[in-house]
Amino acid sequence: MNNLIPINHQLPAQPSAPFRPIEPERMHLRQLFGILLQRAKLGLGVAAAVFVVVLGAFAMQTPTYTAVGSVVIDPSGRNLARAEQQSSGLPADTSAVDTQVEVLRSRGVAERVVRAQKLYNDPEFNSRMAPGFFGLKKPAEPIVNPAPRLVEHTATVLMNKTWVRRAGLTYVVLVGVNSTSPEKAARLSNAYMEEYQRLQLDEKLARVTRANRELGMSLEKMRRDAEIAEANVQRYKNQHGLLSAEGSTMAEQEVSTLNQQLAIARAETAEKYARLAAAQAQLRNGSGGADVGAALGSDTVREMRKREAELSVKLAQLKTDFTDQYPEVKRTQAQLNDIRGQIQIEINRILSSLRAEAQAAAGRQASLMGSRGAAQGGIAQNNEAMVGLVGLQQKAEAAKAIYEAYLGRAKEVAAEGSLQQADATINARAAIPTAPSSPNMKLGAALAVLAGLVAAGAAVLIAEFWDKQLRSRLDVERELGVPFAGVLPDFRSVKPKGLRGPEAAPEEYLVSHPFSGFAEAFRNLRAFLMISAPHEDSKLIALTSAVPREGKSLTSFCLARTLALSGSRVCLVDCDLRQRGVTKLIGARDVGLVEVVQDGVPLTEALVHDARTNLFVLPAAGKSVPYDLFSNPVTDEVLRDLANQFDYVILDAPPILGVADARILAAKADRVLYLVQWNKTPLRAAQSAVDILQECGANVAGALLTKVNVKGQARYGYGDSSDYYGYFKNYYIAAA
Template identity: 35%
Template sequence: MAAKTNTLSDELHEGESDARLIDLHRIFGIARRRRWWIVATVVIILVLTAVAYTMVPRRYMGTASIALDRRADQIIAGQSPNQELPTDSPTVDTAVEVLTSPSLAARVVDTLNLQREPGFGQAIDGPVLSPAAARSRAISKVQSGLAVKRTGLSYAIDTSFTWTDPKHAAAVVNALVDEYIASQRDTKVDSRTNDNKLLRERLSRLRDEVIRAETAEAQYRANTNLIDVQKDSTAVQQELSFLNTQLATAQADQAAAEARLRAARSGGGNAAADFGSPVIRGLRQQQAQLSAQRADLAGRYGPLHPDLAKLDRQYADVNNSIRDETRRTLAGLVADARVSAGRTSAIRSSLDRAQGGLQAGNRASVQLNELQRNADSARGLYQAFLDRYRQSVAGEGTDKSNASVISRAMVPGGPVFPNAAVFGAGGILASLLAAVGVVLLLELLESGFQNRRQVEARLHVPVIGTVPDLATIPGARISKRDPMAPANFLVENQGSLFSESFRSIRSALKIGRPDQVVRSLAVSSALPGEGKTTISICLARSAALAGAKVVVIDCDVRRRTFSRSVTNDTAVGLIEVLDGTAQLDKALLHDTASGAYILPQSNTKSMNYELVASQAMFSLIQSLSERFDLVLLDTPPVLPLAEARAIAAMADGVLFVTRWRKTPANASELAVDMLAREGAKIYGVALSQVNLKQQSRAGFGDEMSYYHRFKGYYAEAG
């Protein structure tokens, strides 16, 4: 690859390219340059849009709105056996599906007799269909034209039908709404009728079941003497509670009597006094008094006192009374113990009988309860069905649809399709998109370089000259058939922009200055027809007019483009000089217009391709470099011919020519790489045949982009 001679410039350009990913100025420039393509594309698309608008069939839309009731209205509370739920969001979505169902569309077709209408059941230009096929086709047409949607989050539904006839558009949607409301009402009426029939049948069976259950209950009560199980059970339980209390009391009394008896028997007469007998207590007191009197008399008068015997008799009588009373008390205690035991036994017997009766009643009540539950269940179910049946019968004739019409469809006054505004906006958008596509396609097909920034970024070689196309310079009138016309224009208009472009090349190469960069310069290009020969001639004349001694060598053995441009009658030329058959001075031609010298190709048929790339050619270039200030080598194209690369390597440097927007960038890049491999040193690139007007409109940032600002500095031909 060639050396990067303008590294700083490349880095600046790359940094700017990275910072400006979207170059609006460049986009605007491309649009200006392609403006006629854009205008033509826009006009064509808009015309096609207008034609399509006039040819598209008109379609009309009828729209009706219905609302779903949020509550289920009931004239009698709870009258509906199938209780309706409040309307919610899924209910609205279900209604939308019902409105678009085939069954509802079929009802509309039958109501309006659409199977016989042209466009619905019968094709306008087709064969006559059978009634079944016509009806099926009409249903499909109705469904395809329907548009049903919920209005936001409300309980309103908009139903639309689009058709070519405005009257049918309104009639179909109105019929659809009416059929929907009627179908909802009919569904409720049919449901109520079926419910009443089922309820009547069920009530007849339930009545028999209730009678059987109540009869079984009554018979069981009679057989078991259970009039009221709950009441009888409560009485028995109360009796048991009383007997238990009595038994506890009797047992306590018995225990007390037996305890007193045992105490009396174990303690003798003294123990009897402990049971509270007042007689014994009185006798005990008398005994104690008599004993005290006797002791007092015996101590005072001695044992022989006559009163002592009297006291002893009284004491003996008291003791006998105590014994008698004690026997009577023991007999009473025994009798009391026997009575208490008998009472306890009697109470226990009554308690046992009551408990046995309660157990038997409980066993009987279990079965009775089962019979009561069956009877109660049968009565409850029968009563529930009876209530529902009465409510359902009372609600007959009150059923209505849960939907109501908000607005009916009116016959539309204008079509909804095509819409002029929509078509216009769509046409404008389509035309703009098409224009953008055309511009993008043209830009993609245009593979050449458009400005110096692209050249330097791809080839890594600085652009040292931009040569304008003479046809785009104001006032420049030249013949396209004359190959020397550009060179003659340069001589005749040395103050023109065209001449200035070559002075820029000379300035970049420092031609005619003490620090001149090259003495021999090969002018090369990747492909034919890029303006390489014209640049060689014009650069030679420009340098010669500036006072430099210049010679141009035509190195293209095959086409001799340079030589045929200067003169077509040359007996000797480069090949004859190289093979030694002619002297150099005799082969040189003098350009009287500028003072430059030309070494052409002779008009002979000699095709010695090896000679132009030989050592003799290198020696000739060196010899001419010593005699002339500048030796220009007009080489063949680099890509197809190997001698072009060899000749370029013999020169001190190479001026690489690429045609503006024509030469593929890949071809130029490949040619530069091939020249570098041959050892050629490329000093710069010249962009040829640049269209001033397009470059100025594109605004790519080259010097030619600002031509309209500095054109006053040039004296163009008038």
């Protein structure tokens, strides 16, 4: 045996060309859903913890009550002191309402509320007034005269607890105050609205007072100016004789009177001369003045004519009875002549009187005309003096008008002082709230649920991508760059329910149910080995992993049994001298690989025969672990002998990252099957192990995903064979 050449010298293992990685695949919704399902416990735990914390934080908050009142803004700013209120009929500018909203939010209103309610003595608004924990510190004494900075600080706290909001586009403004006391919240909300009204009234009264003071000073000066201007007008009139009555000067009144008298005199003169002319015309016509109008209107003439008529009648009667010489006829004739003479004398006197009256009327007219001429001369002088008077009168009237305007405005302003009203009225006073507005447990529960879901999702994603694991064929080929050899399901995820006894062991179930899904996975692995290396020289097959507990020994034993059940001569060598996984499966032995190599025990004595599958196992029987056993040339000779006797020699090697023996065995083997535990082996560890295998010159035939939870794998939807296990489950059981 010492003359044998080591296996790796006689049949050098040629490392296969590195497998070309494929392009990354985009994650689809089903894979994301599968991740959530696989890490449901973590997500639910984080969600529950966050839910409890958030809800507890809400529940531990001090209850806060909100009292809401409302005021109605009158943007027109009507003044009760003014009788005439013009209204355009158009809605007021909405910016005026917004301005009042900002006034309500201002620090000035807040400071007025602080001073009115003495909030600087309230521990809720001034923390220095609160007692210490457990009564260790007494509260401070009440403050009587607060400093301006303290008022400002308290107002800031109050403003943070107050909100002012306009109700839509209406003139109603809502004022809400938050407080730990419902009564205090209502009181402060009402105080806010009242102080806002007082602020408006105070500002208006201040403006009225200032206007009164300024108008009073100006009014006195304007009164003196008006008096001086009026005195200058009167003085000028006196100096220039511009005395007047009823709005005109005396000269003008005199001329007006003379004109009236002159008109009357002219009419009388014309009338007198007309009567005189008519009488003279009648005299010239020979009537003797009997038909003169003045004579006809005279009572004396009328009596005489009556007497004349009587005498004429009497004379005519007498002449009828008597002759002209009859004494009575003569006497009557004489009386008639005498009466006619008297009538003529009276008519002449009347004509003389008419002439005298006409002359007198003409003289009066001439006199009036002379007087009017003199008066008109005085008017001309007055007109020259009126030029200066007009200017003085205008100044006096202007001064008087200004004085009267200011006097009227002063009266209005004085009236406004007692009739001022705020531009806002309290629409609804704040009522004492019956339920706290904060914390809102419904909202807190909703936020807690939302925070729990977000935290759960974040925890699942962080756990998923913090250290990526391999789950699918695509993961293996993309991340490791080696061919995919197959999927080996976790026996617990595929075994029938109620399975008890020896058959509950995976290696026994494999034999008793050769057509089950579990057994089919190993037959697929056998097919991969046959197709990937059809040459008979590739007999030594090493199975290794990156880290322990990835199902390497069980996989080696089940694979060896599957190959043996197919009729091949198979030998399984337990090369994991520290853990002895295969040896534990078949039971402890006294003779094994160590004794064959070091003590020269024949293989026939060390091999253990599996009667159920015709499998031969070379265990690791020794209790001690020899130093560098696999570098011994005798080990190469033993492996060569096994290769000559069997169709397949399965080497159960230790993990590649932690044990040097695995690297030596990987280099000696014809092919290496690299095992990765599904959803468990860290990606970095798996990649490091592949790098080491390639550095050793190992021929990595493919990588296996072990302990695959077929139900969990199906949730991810990668499209591997394990995804469709549910479709073939009944098929496997029927054929078992």
